[in-house]
Amino acid sequence: MKKIISVVGARPNFMKIAPIHKAFKKYSDRITHLVCHTGQHYDEKMSKVFFDDLELPHPDFYLGVGSGSHAEQTAKVMIEFEKILINEKPDMILVVGDVNSTIACSLTAAKLHIKIVHVEAGLRSFDMEMPEEINRILTDRISDYLFVTEKSGLENLLHEGVPSDKVYFVGNVMIDSLCHYLPKADESDIHSELKLEKGKYVLVTLHRPSNVDTKDSLDGLVNFLNTLGAKRKVVFPIHPRTKNNLEKFDLLKGLNENVILSDPIGYIDFQSLTKNAEVVVTDSGGIQEESTYLGVQCITLRTSTERPITVEVGTNQLIGIDLIKAEKVCLEVLDGNIKKGKTPELWDGKAAERIAEILSEKLG
Ligand code: UD1
Secondary structure, three states, X not given: OEEEEEEEOOHHHHHHHHHHHHHHXXXXXXXXXXXXXXXXXXXXXXXXXXXXXXXXXXXXXXXXXXXXXXXXXXXXXXXXXXXXXXXXXXXXXXXXXXXXXXHXXXXXXXHOXXXXXXXXXXXXXOOOOOHHHHHHHHHHHHOOEEEEOOHHHHHHHHHOOOOHHHEEEOXXXXXXXHHHHHHHHOOOOHHHHOOOOOOOEEEEEOOOHHHHOOHXXXXXXXXXXXHHHOOOEEEEEOOHHHHXXXXXXXXXXXXXXXXXXXXXXXXXXXXXXHHOOXXXXXXXXXXXXXXXXXOOEEEEOOOOOOOOHHHHOOOEEEOOOOHHHHHHHHHHHHOOOXXXXXXXXXXXXXXXXXXXXXXXXXXX
16 A cells, blocks of 8 residues: 655645545555645634535644744744654655645655655746745755646746656646535625625735735725725635734724625635636735636736736736736726636646546556
């Protein structure tokens, strides 16, 4: 029996591991697939609700690392994960995305000569100020099997000299989850709970340090949300980092009544909100992809994207962090100036099946 340990740490990991876990069931006579949760995200609303919504099993290992500086968080994951690897001796570990848990677990496995699988490899924002960019580059450098979601990933890895026989273009596991759970999302009650009319609201999520860590940027954000709120209802599920900072600068009370604040929202309800939004404003990576798949207008408040396919063929517009410009573009979209998009190649709900098939062959 071969053994693979997959790692989840933070919110954007859960919906990527769920379809992979399901796909490995087909090979359960030969491969044991275990899940390790590092505990980087630990709140009920940032973590547990996703295990429930995505029908993920109770993790086989929970490291409970919690928050801390980048070094603390990364180091704590490494110390705890090393113990698991030494005890369990897996044949491979599988990591997804670009969070601190991704690099921490990869680095630990590399030093123990355990093979590393990186799902969502090759994405590059070319912005080394983003902790995620550092995590992506380093994880890819020490991975043995690199699974890519879009063509730009293949080009980036080729430029970096990664041997092409390690790299596989398989599509997007995040879209696998979306395809699988859309029928459930269509049954969600979230619109009536939040008193929203479908197709007539703006959905906002912002948590990147460049948008939410200074008083200046948050002052601008409050004005921006209030301007949108004068036109449409605005739903703003707040990430803990953003909430903590708005509280710290005493800005929450400056938001007008059309801006509906909520705690982080579970996976199924959130997809329902995305699917039915008139426009989504975000700085998240995953939401750029989900809105592209759903054909929903997306305005990304970042200067770069590691997912260029969402701009090239999808509905995403990369606006930068100038909120005056963002306001102009949002109002134009609300006035009907929309960007047409189509579904990127291989975003068909079957990426995890391809990954499981390739890995089962490699494991022999
Ligand atoms: C992390 C990831 C980012 C991902 C994001 C999605 C890294 C470097 N960043 O950023 O790529 O897009 O998750 O959410 O790995 N907090 C809670 N409860 C939680 C989790 C966090 O209150 O369950 C608080 C922490 O105390 C901290 C803040 O939120 O103050 C930020 O959490 P952290 O995990 O450091 O990074 P994120 O900004 O969430």
